[in-house]
Amino acid sequence: MPVRATKRGADRTPLSGDYDVLICGASFAGLAVARELAGTLRPDGTPARVLMVDRYEIGERQTSACGIPTRWLEALDLMGAHRQTFPELVVNTPHGTSRWPLPWTFSTFDYRELCALLAEQGDCEFETAKVNGRSGDTVHTDRGDLTAPLIVDCLGWRRVLAADGGYQPPDAPLSRGLEVHPHGSGEDLAIWIDRSIVPAGYGWSFPARDELRIGVGSFDPRFHVKDSTVELAEDLGSEAVRYQGNWIPHKLRDSVEDGVFFAGDSAGHCLPLTAEGIRTALYFGIACGRELRDVVEGRRTREQALGSYFAFNAAHEWKYEWMLRTQRLVPRVHPPLLHRVVRGFQRPAVVGWAFRHYWNIASPDIVGPAPASATRAPVATAA
Numbered sequence: 001m002p003v004r005a006t007k008r009g010a011d012r013t014p015l016s017g018d019y020d021v022l023i024c025g026a027s028f029a030g031l032a033v034a035r036e037l038a039g040t041l042r043p044d045g046t047p048a049r050v051l052m053v054d055r056y057e058i059g060e061r062q063t064s065a066c067g068i069p070t071r072w073l074e075a076l077d078l079m080g081a082h083r084q085t086f087p088e089l090v091v092n093t094p095h096g097t098s099r100w101p102l103p104w105t106f107s108t109f110d111y112r113e114l115c116a117l118l119a120e121q122g123d124c125e126f127e128t129a130k131v132n133g134r135s136g137d138t139v140h141t142d143r144g145d146l147t148a149p150l151i152v153d154c155l156g157w158r159r160v161l162a163a164d165g166g167y168q169p170p171d172a173p174l175s176r177g178l179e180v181h182p183h184g185s186g187e188d189l190a191i192w193i194d195r196s197i198v199p200a201g202y203g204w205s206f207p208a209r210d211e212l213r214i215g216v217g218s219f220d221p222r223f224h225v226k227d228s229t230v231e232l233a234e235d236l237g238s239e240a241v242r243y244q245g246n247w248i249p250h251k252l253r254d255s256v257e258d259g260v261f262f263a264g265d266s267a268g269h270c271l272p273l274t275a276e277g278i279r280t281a282l283y284f285g286i287a288c289g290r291e292l293r294d295v296v297e298g299r300r301t302r303e304q305a306l307g308s309y310f311a312f313n314a315a316h317e318w319k320y321e322w323m324l325r326t327q328r329l330v331p332r333v334h335p336p337l338l339h340r341v342v343r344g345f346q347r348p349a350v351v352g353w354a355f356r357h358y359w360n361i362a363s364p365d366i367v368g369p370a371p372a373s374a375t376r377a378p379v380a381t382a383a
Contacts, residue, residue: 015129015143019049020296022139022146023124024131024161025154026054027063028281029264029288031115033152034122035076036289038371043298050124051148053141057128059115062244063156065179065206065213066114067189068278070107073114075364076282077121081114082107083208086189093193095339103352104359106189108208121370134161134260149302150292154285156265157249163258166266169247170221173268175201175275178225178245179215182238186212192232193330193338199223200331203232212238217248217275219327248275250327252320255284255313256306263288267313271361272324283362287312293371319361 021037023030030052040048073079085107089100119126129141138147139161153159157174159166167174186207197203201218214233216225230240253268255261263269263285270277291305300308330338345351 012129012143015127015141016145017049017051017147019051019146019148021048021050021124021150021152021292022148023050023052023152023154024054024139025152025156025264025266026052026056026058026119026126027115027154027156027264028118028278029266029269029285030054030152030154031058031118031122032282032285033154033263033289033292034124035118035370036286037293037296038121038123040293040296040371042296048296051146052122052124052126053129053131053139053146054126055128055130058119058126059112062111063246064111064278065108065204065215066111066208066278067106067108067206067213067276069359069364070105072279072282072364072367073107073109075367076118077370078109078114078117080117081109081111083110083211084108088189090188090190091193091342091345092190093339093342094196094335096343098343098346100345100351101348103355108189108206108213110208131155131160137259150261150295151259152261152263152288152292153266154262154264154281157247159253159262159266161260162262162266167247167249172221173249173251174221175217175219175248175250176221176223176225176245177215177217177248177275178229178243179204179213180229180233180238180240181242181244182212182214182233182240183210184212184238185210193342195331195335197228197232198225201225203228205232205236212236214238215245219250219331221247248277250275251324252313252317254310255288256310259302259306261288261292261306261309268320272320273327273330274323274358279364280362283364283366284313286366316361 085105091098129143132140153161190205192203198218203216206213216228233240249268250272255267264281269280291309294300295305
């Protein structure tokens with residue numbers, strides 16, 4: 001992948017150019033889109049020009065606790081980033097602790113390593129630039145304007161390229177999450193459903209070999225979670241160090257708008273209730289990338305691809321709505337009753353039934369072999 005021409009700030013060189021596909025955002029969704037476009041050829045047999053831009057270097061800024069069903073890592077050949085695997089989920093409430101035997105394992109991974117491995121499966125060009133907005137087929141960045149007939153917004157919950165200017169917290173369907181990353185180890189993938197920690201939401205501890213990822217997420221964006229995160233870390237005997245936080249969308253949005261494709265958090269692909277957004281970003285990113293590939297290679301028009309991707313996204317709406325209703329219900333359930341429900345999930349038949357349905361929302365069956373790369377020359381930037 002080409003190295004950017006300059007460093008940050010005023011030293012950046014101007015950036016411009018016309019491309020076949022412009023991917024804005026270089027985390028899970030953007031990298032999945034790029035993977036599906038590897039080796040794409042125009043109808044005349046020449047390599048397509050695909051550019052990915054992000055404010056940060058690939059893998060530079062971790063955006064989550066980095067946990068995912070292990071099968072997704074295996075399907076995408078990303079086990080090199082694997083840190084720790086868990087066969088069960090430990091759920092704590094004020095009335096006791098329950099252990100749920102999962103029908104599939106869950107794993108933590110290293111963000112930087114996973115992004116690097118996934119980027120190697122693509123062959124697009126990459127530049128660091130802050131995306132500020134769009135006018136038609138032109139995307140405006142802090143280094144200049146870039147033009148492409150196919151544009152993907154994978155920039156996160158802000159939905160930067162939307163015509164309406166995107167979301168503005170706290171008056172938006174967003175959850176608030178914050179975690180710390182102390183050194184340490186553990187054996188349990190654990191969550192806390194406890195209103196003394198957060199009135200609506202949960203706390204978590206995700207071990208990752210030699211690091212713990214301890215955090216609190218609130219379904220109510222007006223509830224600040226820093227104090228709760230610090231208290232949970234201290235209760236677990238850990239330091240509140242190396243903070244990382246973000247807004248988390250919990251409502252599905254349209255995946256296309258005004259000719260632009262949206263994937264990942266910009267389309268609200270993070271799941272309500274659990275706030276799991278990595279496998280869904282990969283899942284929808286793969287689907288989006290395949291639509292774009294068909295357009296560039298001349299098998300369908302942009303309008304057909306927009307319609308197909310919109311329909312694919314919409315087919316999942318009922319699943320998201322069901323989980324959102326559950327998210328709204330849980331904080332209203334009397335704690336002793338909630339604990340009895342939680343305890344019921346210790347039965348393999350119950351937890352197996354629930355988690356198989358949860359798995360099918362974004363199954364790794366969508367993953368295919370990484371497309372073969374095409375030879376392409378680096379893009380020259382203006383001096």
